[in-house]
Each structure stands twice: as C-alpha cells, then as structure tokens.
Amino acid sequence: MEIYLLLSMFLSISALMAYLLERIGFSRIAGYIITGIVLSFFFAESLKANTAFLHFFSEVAITLLVFEIGREIGIEKIRRMNLIPLMILGFEIFFAFFLALLFGTIFKLGIIEIVILAAIASFSSTPIIFKLATDLGLSERARREILMVAIFDDIYAIMILALLPNLRFDGFEPIEFLRLATFSLIVTAILIISGLTVVKKLFVKIVEPNEPGVAIILGSAFLFAIISKSLGLSPALGAFAAGIALSTHPKNSELSEYLRPLREIFLIVFFVSLGTQAGLINFFSPLLLLAPLIVFFRFLAFTSANWLTTGKSLDESLKIGFAASCVGEFGMVITYEATKLGLIGLEFLTLSALSVILGALVSSKLSRRADNYAVKISSAVPKEVKAFVDKISVNIYRIVEGKTSEVVEEAFFRILRNVLILIFTIVTCSSALYISDLLFPAVSVYLSIVIFSSIISIIILIAIKTRKYAEDLCSIFVDKSGINPVFKEVLVSSTFFTLVLLSLGLALLVSGSFLTGLVNRIYKVDIAHFLMIFVISLFLSVILIVYMKVKRVPP
Incomplete structure (x- = not known):
C-alpha cells in the first residue's frame, strides 16, 4: 500500500472514530487505538511492509x-x-x-x-x-x-x-x-x-x-x-x-x-500504529x-x-x-x-x-x-468502619499538611527507607535461590532452607526496627488528633504484623518460580495455584488482623 494512502487512512478514520467516541463521552485515544486494531484486520500485510515508517x-x-x-x-x-x-x-x-x-x-x-x-x-x-x-x-x-x-x-x-x-x-x-x-x-x-x-x-x-x-x-x-x-x-x-x-x-x-x-x-x-500492532497478534x-x-x-x-x-x-x-x-x-x-x-x-x-x-x-x-x-x-460498608476510617483519614491529612509536616515527613521517609531495604533484601535473597540452584543443584534444597530462614529473620528484624519509627509517627498522630490513645498501640501493632505478612507474601511471590520448579522437579507436583492461594490468604490475613484490632478500639 502506498505510504500516503496509509497515512491518509490513519488520520481520517482515527478522526472519525475519535469524534464518535467523544460524542458518547469516551476518550479520543481509545478511538485511535480501536482504529489501529480495526485496520490490522484488513491491512495486515501492508502494515508489516511499512514497519519502518x-x-x-x-x-x-x-x-x-x-x-x-x-x-x-x-x-x-x-x-x-x-x-x-x-x-x-x-x-x-x-x-x-x-x-x-x-x-x-x-x-x-x-x-x-x-x-x-x-x-x-x-x-x-x-x-x-x-x-x-x-x-x-x-x-x-x-x-x-x-x-x-x-x-x-x-x-x-x-x-x-x-x-x-x-x-x-x-x-x-x-x-x-x-x-x-x-x-x-x-x-x-x-x-x-x-x-x-x-x-x-x-x-x-x-x-x-x-x-x-x-x-x-x-x-x-x-x-x-x-x-x-x-x-x-x-x-x-x-x-x-x-x-x-x-x-x-x-x-x-x-x-x-x-x-x-x-x-x-x-x-x-x-496510537493508531500501537493499535495496529496490538491487533496483529494471531493467537489467544x-x-x-x-x-x-x-x-x-x-x-x-x-x-x-x-x-x-x-x-x-x-x-x-x-x-x-x-x-x-x-x-x-x-x-x-x-x-x-x-x-x-x-x-x-x-x-x-x-x-x-x-x-x-x-x-x-x-x-x-x-x-x-x-x-x-x-x-x-x-x-x-458498616457505618462504624466508615466513621473510624473517615476520622483517621482526616487526621492523617491534617497532620501531613500541617505544621508538623516536616517531622512527619522525616518519620515517614525513615519507614519508607526500611521498607525499600526490606524489598531489596527480599529480591537479593530470592535471586540467591536461583543462583544456588544453578551452581549447586545437588544441595539446592538445603541452601534454599538456609536462605528462606535468613529472609524470615531479616523481615522480623527490620519490622521490629520499623515499629519504633511507627511509634514516633503514631505518637504525633494521637497527640495532634485527640483520638483515643489506645489507637496508638493498635496502629503500631497493625503496622508490625502488616509489614511481616506482606513481606513474607512478597518473598513467596518473587521466589515463586523457583519454588514451583523445585517442588515440581522433586515431587512432580505443580504448586503454582496453591502458592497463589497461600499468598492471597496472607494478604487477606492482613486485612482481617487490622479489622479485628480496629474493632477493639473503644469509641
């Protein structure tokens, strides 16, 4: 197809599609992408011939x-x-x-x-x-x-x-x-x-x-x-x-x-060309x-x-x-x-x-x-939950944007730093699993036990250290917001358990391919779906723990 004809089709059809979608309240860009997908059904060979353009x-x-x-x-x-x-x-x-x-x-x-x-x-x-x-x-x-x-x-x-x-x-x-x-x-x-x-x-x-x-x-x-x-x-x-x-x-x-x-x-x-390439896929x-x-x-x-x-x-x-x-x-x-x-x-x-x-x-x-x-x-959503979260949210916004914002930022970034260190440690140790399996396949099971034990120990140690920063942040929050002081301990303990469980879930997800491959190699069992269910259970446990602790806070 002549390049000028292709460009003319791109602009004219995409303009029409964008106009129609805008008239019914949708995005122009979605119209451009849809145009490309439609064109890919009819002019696949011509589009492939003009890839450089x-x-x-x-x-x-x-x-x-x-x-x-x-x-x-x-x-x-x-x-x-x-x-x-x-x-x-x-x-x-x-x-x-x-x-x-x-x-x-x-x-x-x-x-x-x-x-x-x-x-x-x-x-x-x-x-x-x-x-x-x-x-x-x-x-x-x-x-x-x-x-x-x-x-x-x-x-x-x-x-x-x-x-x-x-x-x-x-x-x-x-x-x-x-x-x-x-x-x-x-x-x-x-x-x-x-x-x-x-x-x-x-x-x-x-x-x-x-x-x-x-x-x-x-x-x-x-x-x-x-x-x-x-x-x-x-x-x-x-x-x-x-x-x-x-x-x-x-x-x-x-x-x-x-x-x-x-x-x-x-x-x-x-965006039309992106749509054409997306539409060129020939399998589901x-x-x-x-x-x-x-x-x-x-x-x-x-x-x-x-x-x-x-x-x-x-x-x-x-x-x-x-x-x-x-x-x-x-x-x-x-x-x-x-x-x-x-x-x-x-x-x-x-x-x-x-x-x-x-x-x-x-x-x-x-x-x-x-x-x-x-x-x-x-x-x-239960009314008491909405009222509780609304109050917390208002106070968080007021504290973050108020006079104590610099102190809050310092405590927040300390917690963020620990979380980033934790993520880096999890990724590094999980990578060590793949490397150990590649270099020492005969003892990879034992090495994986040692590495996982190290990951869990590091998660707990960093979570304990982060708990102190969370206490400082929660003290500011409780002092400035005037809510029940019992909430401080609830929030601190929730932060600790949340960090531990989420980190464990992240470690399992990052090393998931290794674990499924290792178990499949030894026991001929595919545990990918079991692993997914277990990780989802961990994340649901976080929500349940936070909810149960919040319910214990007196009004």
Whole structure:
C-alpha cells in the first residue's frame, strides 16, 4: 500500500472514530487505538511492509510526548510536591505489583515480563481522569492532588523507559539492576542540570514563540534524546530533561501552542500504529483475561488511597476511583518499547491496548452515574468502619499538611527507607535461590532452607526496627488528633504484623518460580495455584488482623 494512502487512512478514520467516541463521552485515544486494531484486520500485510515508517513516527511521537511532559511538569512543580500524592502513588505501585507478581507466578512469567505487567497496571490516563474529575464536580483540592499524582506517574514511567534498553540480560540480577538505576539517576541529573543552566540561558536569549524558535526547541529535544540514547538509556530521558529546561522559559505557554499541532499529528499516528500492532497478534493468550482485573485494581488502588490519606469521605473517594479506573496510555508506550527491544511478546501490547480501551469505557460509564454507584457501594460498608476510617483519614491529612509536616515527613521517609531495604533484601535473597540452584543443584534444597530462614529473620528484624519509627509517627498522630490513645498501640501493632505478612507474601511471590520448579522437579507436583492461594490468604490475613484490632478500639 502506498505510504500516503496509509497515512491518509490513519488520520481520517482515527478522526472519525475519535469524534464518535467523544460524542458518547469516551476518550479520543481509545478511538485511535480501536482504529489501529480495526485496520490490522484488513491491512495486515501492508502494515508489516511499512514497519519502518511506523517505527519512525513512533520514535518521534514518544520523544515529543515525553518532552511535553517535562515542559508541563517543570522544576517548580517538582519542588512543590508533598507527601499525599507520593502516598497515593505508593498505593498504585503496590496494587500493580501485587497483581503482576500474583499472576506472573501463575503464568510463569519472567521478571521483566512482571515489571511490564505492573507498568501496564500502574498508570491512569491523565486526560481522561482530569476531564472526568471536572465533570464530576470534584473540588479544586481533589483535582490538584490528581494532577500531582499524574506528575509522579509520569516521572515513574520515564524512569522505567530509561532503564528498558539495558534490561536485556538473562534473569534478574539485583546488582546489575541497581547499577543501571544509579547510572540512570546520574545521567538524568546531569541532563537536567545542564538543561537548567546552559540550555535554559540559550532558550531565554534566542528562543521566541515563532517558527525559528520551535525549530531550535525541537532540535534541542532530539539532541538531548540522542545523547541519552548514546549512553545506553532511552531517548525519552533526554527529551524529558529538555522539556524541564524549556519549562523555565518566560513564554513557555506560548511556545507550547506552536508545538501542539505537530505533537498531536505524531501522537495520532503513534496510537493508531500501537493499535495496529496490538491487533496483529494471531493467537489467544490467557494474559488477555487480565484486562478487567487491571481496570478493577486501578479502581481499588485509587479509591483506597484517597479514602485513607486525603481526608475525603468514602463516597467522594469512590467517585475519584471511578474516574481513575481508566488505564493510562503510558503503559502502552512502555510496552511498545519493551516489545521493540524483544523483552516481551506481542501479547503484552495487546493486553495493554485492551486495558486502555476497557478502562476508558468503564470509567466513563461509572462516572455518568457516579453518585448512585458510590452510594450503593458505600452502603455495603458498616457505618462504624466508615466513621473510624473517615476520622483517621482526616487526621492523617491534617497532620501531613500541617505544621508538623516536616517531622512527619522525616518519620515517614525513615519507614519508607526500611521498607525499600526490606524489598531489596527480599529480591537479593530470592535471586540467591536461583543462583544456588544453578551452581549447586545437588544441595539446592538445603541452601534454599538456609536462605528462606535468613529472609524470615531479616523481615522480623527490620519490622521490629520499623515499629519504633511507627511509634514516633503514631505518637504525633494521637497527640495532634485527640483520638483515643489506645489507637496508638493498635496502629503500631497493625503496622508490625502488616509489614511481616506482606513481606513474607512478597518473598513467596518473587521466589515463586523457583519454588514451583523445585517442588515440581522433586515431587512432580505443580504448586503454582496453591502458592497463589497461600499468598492471597496472607494478604487477606492482613486485612482481617487490622479489622479485628480496629474493632477493639473503644469509641
């Protein structure tokens, strides 16, 4: 097929599809992706013949998209970030990795595939969620928090993109991963600092909101992208740094208007081409059944995070959860890059596309009757539980945002540091299981017992140390909120047991492939599903323990 005809079809059909979907309240981007999937059914051979053309448009689109994200975020918004959006992001990542690790164990996925699956489930569609939040009449504070979470999402996504080109090693090596993460952070810092010093001054002096100014800006974005790529990282990292540099320009908004048409054209072709590649899969994968679960986990993560940390009622948190159940397009960008690098199969791109489309449909449908649905779900929760959580949430928000926020941040980051150390230890020790089995297969059973004993000991020791920081944090909370002091011990003990049980569940999930392989090799029994049930039981035990302890608190 002639390339001009292909481009004409991309733009005209996608415009029609986007218009129709927008008329019934859905996302334009979902329309672009659906267009690509439909075209793949009829023009598969022509699309394969023009792969180089589609890859070129995709590369340019990703560079422009990430550049625009850097420009919109800007250094000032990064400086003004607080704990609440970070806590919400933590909920998102936790639920996403829980889903990915759980079903990764069932489907026997590799660590890179699990990371990509978690990435698909980690993001909400910023344009959709913000539009729905406005339509729902949510408060200015709620919309601002959603925007800040979206900023954290974008930064998190860009770091994943930056690491992807260097993740083509076989198996998971924690030391190699840490080296890459550290190197990425150093390169990011260098690019951003050079952008905020040298490039910033050049932009201010010579760039004006006109055609030559746009040419200079685009040239800088692609130059930074090439520098990043030459260092073995994703070009997106360099484009992001260039966008940060432009964000300081006095006429930033005017320059953005000049860039918008060019960016939109490339993004339309990009999302249509993603749809075509997702539609080229010629077999059914069980992974595709995860699309509804990904949407549900998006809803669960955002609802619980807002209800527990922002001082909002369950009804309002549910409305935000309805809007946030739309799965983000950035997951498709990451999946596309990973597919192009040969890290994962095409079925992941199809799963990502289905999740984006399904999420857009579900979030739009739920948001139309958000009040009715929120009341029905909220009525199923006992009144005493709602009253208790509402009170806790209000006090958490007041303390985090109030005068004691610096002390709270210090205690919070100490706990976060211990949790990160715990995760690193679990991943490292779990990797040692695979290495010991490879080097010493004859005694791998005994070595695995020793390693698991070490993991459990470390989990308990770090949990005990974290308990002290939790006591400090809870003391501030009880003193400032004026609630029953008995709650302090309940919260501290709940933190301890939660950390121990969740860490044990994480250890089992990370080492799940090793355990199932070892048992299958020795006893010829597949324990993958038993392991999944046991891990789910651990997580349900956490909920049950917290609930039982909360019930013991006098009113």
